[in-house]
Amino acid sequence: MTAPPSDRRVTRADVARLAGVSTAVVSYALNDGPRPVAEATKQRVLEAVRLLGYRPNATARALKLGSTSQIGLVVPGVSNPFFAWLTDRIEAQARARGLATVVMNSADSGVLEVVTRIASLQLDGVLIANEVTRGDLLRMENSETSVVLLNQPTEIAGIRSVIVDRYAGAFEAVSHLIGHGHQRIAYTGPADPEEARRRGWSDALAVADLPADLTLRTEYSRDAGLAAATELLEMPGPPTAVFAASDEIASGILLGLHQHGLSTPDDVALISFDGTEEMRYARPPVTSVTQPVDDMVRCAFDLLGPDMAVGAVRLVPQLAIRSSCGCGPSLPQKAVRS
Amino acid sequence: MTAPPSDRRVTRADVARLAGVSTAVVSYALNDGPRPVAEATKQRVLEAVRLLGYRPNATARALKLGSTSQIGLVVPGVSNPFFAWLTDRIEAQARARGLATVVMNSADSGVLEVVTRIASLQLDGVLIANEVTRGDLLRMENSETSVVLLNQPTEIAGIRSVIVDRYAGAFEAVSHLIGHGHQRIAYTGPADPEEARRRGWSDALAVADLPADLTLRTEYSRDAGLAAATELLEMPGPPTAVFAASDEIASGILLGLHQHGLSTPDDVALISFDGTEEMRYARPPVTSVTQPVDDMVRCAFDLLGPDMAVGAVRLVPQLAIRSSCGCGPSLPQKAVRS
Numbered sequence: 001m002t003a004p005p006s007d008r009r010v011t012r013a014d015v016a017r018l019a020g021v022s023t024a025v026v027s028y029a030l031n032d033g034p035r036p037v038a039e040a041t042k043q044r045v046l047e048a049v050r051l052l053g054y055r056p057n058a059t060a061r062a063l064k065l066g067s068t069s070q071i072g073l074v075v076p077g078v079s080n081p082f083f084a085w086l087t088d089r090i091e092a093q094a095r096a097r098g099l100a101t102v103v104m105n106s107a108d109s110g111v112l113e114v115v116t117r118i119a120s121l122q123l124d125g126v127l128i129a130n131e132v133t134r135g136d137l138l139r140m141e142n143s144e145t146s147v148v149l150l151n152q153p154t155e156i157a158g159i160r161s162v163i164v165d166r167y168a169g170a171f172e173a174v175s176h177l178i179g180h181g182h183q184r185i186a187y188t189g190p191a192d193p194e195e196a197r198r199r200g201w202s203d204a205l206a207v208a209d210l211p212a213d214l215t216l217r218t219e220y221s222r223d224a225g226l227a228a229a230t231e232l233l234e235m236p237g238p239p240t241a242v243f244a245a246s247d248e249i250a251s252g253i254l255l256g257l258h259q260h261g262l263s264t265p266d267d268v269a270l271i272s273f274d275g276t277e278e279m280r281y282a283r284p285p286v287t288s289v290t291q292p293v294d295d296m297v298r299c300a301f302d303l304l305g306p307d308m309a310v311g312a313v314r315l316v317p318q319l320a321i322r323s324s325c326g327c328g329p330s331l332p333q334k335a336v337r338s
Numbered sequence: 339m340t341a342p343p344s345d346r347r348v349t350r351a352d353v354a355r356l357a358g359v360s361t362a363v364v365s366y367a368l369n370d371g372p373r374p375v376a377e378a379t380k381q382r383v384l385e386a387v388r389l390l391g392y393r394p395n396a397t398a399r400a401l402k403l404g405s406t407s408q409i410g411l412v413v414p415g416v417s418n419p420f421f422a423w424l425t426d427r428i429e430a431q432a433r434a435r436g437l438a439t440v441v442m443n444s445a446d447s448g449v450l451e452v453v454t455r456i457a458s459l460q461l462d463g464v465l466i467a468n469e470v471t472r473g474d475l476l477r478m479e480n481s482e483t484s485v486v487l488l489n490q491p492t493e494i495a496g497i498r499s500v501i502v503d504r505y506a507g508a509f510e511a512v513s514h515l516i517g518h519g520h521q522r523i524a525y526t527g528p529a530d531p532e533e534a535r536r537r538g539w540s541d542a543l544a545v546a547d548l549p550a551d552l553t554l555r556t557e558y559s560r561d562a563g564l565a566a567a568t569e570l571l572e573m574p575g576p577p578t579a580v581f582a583a584s585d586e587i588a589s590g591i592l593l594g595l596h597q598h599g600l601s602t603p604d605d606v607a608l609i610s611f612d613g614t615e616e617m618r619y620a621r622p623p624v625t626s627v628t629q630p631v632d633d634m635v636r637c638a639f640d641l642l643g644p645d646m647a648v649g650a651v652r653l654v655p656q657l658a659i660r661s662s663c664g665c666g667p668s669l670p671q672k673a674v675r676s
Contacts, residue, residue: 088415088416092443092445100455107430109433118438251616283621
C-alpha cells in the first residue's frame with residue numbers, strides 16, 4: 001500500500017486501509033466507542049493515524065482563503081474570572097490574525113448542545129475550554145471544523161489538545177504548604193478520584209507520609225467556597241491549610257474563614273488554582289497555581305493551523321507565591337495614619 | 339410632501355426632503371460633524387427623524403430570514419469583571435434567540451478600528467459596550483448593521499441606546515456616605531467634568547453644603563486603584579470616605595488602605611460602582627452601585643428588533659448596601675475557634 005498523494009487531505013478511509021480495518025472501526029478506536037475495539041486493533045489504528053498525519057476533524061479549511069474568518073470558543077461561563085481571562089486572550093490572539101471570535105457559553109445548555117450548535121456555523125476552527133469526553137467529540141465527527149481542546153486535563157487520542165499539568169501544579173502547591181510545617185491539609189474542588197488536582201494533593205501528602213483524609217467536594221463558585229469554609233472547620237481534626245481547586249472557591253473560603261474569626265495564613269493557610277488577577281488583590285494576597293494562559297492560547301492557535309499534527313502540547317503551571325500560604329508579610333507593611 | 343410608502347425603509351433622503359436640507363446636512367446634524375450645522379437646521383432634521391422613524395443604521399436586516407444569525411459585541415476588555423458579566427449575559431440572551439455572539443475587544447486596537455472591523459462582518463446587529471462618540475458612529479454609517487449602544491452615559495441623537503443613569507447612582511452613593519456623617523468624601527475615576535459619576539458626587543456634596551475638593555483621576559484598573567489609595571491619603575485634609583467609579587478601582591483602593599494600616603470602613607469608608615459579584619466577597623464586602631445588567635441586556639435586544647423606534651432606554655442602578663460604607667457588621671460575626 002502506498003501513502004496517499006501529498007496534495008490531498010488524509011481521510012479516515014486512508015487510515016482504515018493502512019490499518020486494515022473498516023472506517024467505522026477507525027472511528028470507534030479514535031473515539032473510544034460507541035462499540036468496543038480490541039487493544040491491538042486500536043494500536044494499529046493509532047499507528048496509522050500517526051504515520052499518515054490524519055486529523056479526525058479536517059483542518060484543511062482552517063485559516064485558508066474563502067474561510068469564514070471566524071473561530072469559535074466554547075467556555076463553561078464567561079463571568080468566571082479564569083474563563084474571562086482566557087476569553088480575553090483568545091479574542092486578542094484571534095484579532096491579531098484577522099479572525100473574529102464567536103463565543104458560546106455552555107453553562108446553561110450543556111457542552112453537547114453548544115458544541116453541536118457551534119459546529120453548524122462552519123467556522124475556521126473551534127477552541128473548546130470545557131473539559132470534554134470522547135463521546136462529546138463524536139458529535140463533531142462529520143463537521144468540517146477543526147477542533148482544539150485548550151483546557152483539557154488529559155489527552156484524547158486523535159484530538160489536538162493543550163494540556164495544563166494540573167497534577168504538577170497541585171503537587172507543588174501542597175508540597176509548599178507541607179514546607180510551611182502543615183500536616184492537616186484539606187483539598188476542596190472536584191472530588192473525582194481521577195481529578196488531577198486531587199491526585200497532586202494526595203500524592204504530595206503521601207510523599208511526606210501525611211494522611212490525605214480531608215477532601216471536600218466543592219462546585220466552582222464563590223458561594224460554594226463560602227459554604228466549604230464552614231464544612232472544613234467542622235471536620236474532625238480540621239485543617240490548618242487548604243488547597244482550593246479554583247480561585248472562585250478560594251475567594252469564598254477566604255471570606256468564610258474571616259467570618260469565623262480566623263486569620264489567613266496564621267489560623268488556616270490557603271493556596272488556590274488559576275492565578276487570576278483578583279488573587280493579587282485579595283486580603284491577604286492569595287498564593288496561586290497560575291495557569292499559563294498566554295502560552296495555552298498561543299499553542300492552541302498553533303494547533304489550529306493546517307500543518308500541525310494531531311497531538312497534545314503539555315504546559316506546566318507556575319506557583320505564584322504571595323501571603324496566604326504563610327510566605328511574605330501577613331501584617332500591613334506600613335502605616336501612614338494610626 | 340407626503341410620507342414615504344410604509345412598505346419600504348425610511349432613508350436619509352426622506353429625512354433630507356422633509357427637513358428641506360441635503361442628505362449631507364442630515365449626516366452632519368445627526369453625527370455632530372464633520373461640518374457645523376446651525377442649531378435651527380439641526381432641530382429641523384431631528385424633528386424629521388422623529389416624524390419618519392428614521393434610523394441611521396438600517397435595522398431592517400436585523401433578526402430577519404437570511405441573516406447571519408450572529409450579533410456582534412464590542413467591549414473595552416472581557417477580563418474586566420463588569421464586562422465579563424455583561425458579555426456572559428449577552429451571550430446567554432443571544433443564544434436563547436438562536437444567535438451566536440461575535441465578541442471583539444477594543445482594548446488594544448481602539449474602538450474605531452474594532453467597530454469598523456465588526457461592521458464588515460455583516461452581522462444582524464452590533465451591541466457596543468464602549469462609550470462612543472457621534473464621530474465613532476459615522477464610521478458605521480454605510481453599514482447595513484443595526485447598532486445599539488448599551489453602556490452609554492448619555493443619548494446620541496438618532497442612535498438607539500441603553501443608558502444607565504450613573505449620575506443618579508453616584509448621587510445616591512455619596513448621599514449615603516454623607517448620611518454616615520462623612521464630610522471629606524473623595525471621588526476617584528474618570529475626571530472629565532462631564533463625567534456623570536463625578537457630577538453625581540459633586541452635586542450630592544453641594545446639596546449637603548460640603549466641599550467637592552477631593553478628585554483623583556484614576557484609570558479603570560486594580561493597579562490604578564492601589565496607587566490611588568496612597569495618593570488619597572497624601573492629600574491635604576485626606577478623605578474619610580471614597581466613592582470609586584468602578585469595582586476594579588475599589589479593589590485596588592481596599593488593598594492599598596489595608597497596606598497603609600487603615601481599616602475599612604472605620605478609618606476610610608468606601609462605595610464602588612458596578613456591583614460585580616467579587617464585591618460581595620471582598621473584605622469587607624463592598625457597598626456598590628449595581629449596574630442593572632440583566633435589564634440592560636434585555637432592553638438592548640429589544641432595541642435591536644426591527645420594529646423599535648430610534649430612542650434611548652434609561653435605567654437606574656441600585657445601591658447594594660454591604661459593610662464598606664459603615665453599614666452592617668465590620669467585625670466578624672462569629673468565631674468557632676479562637
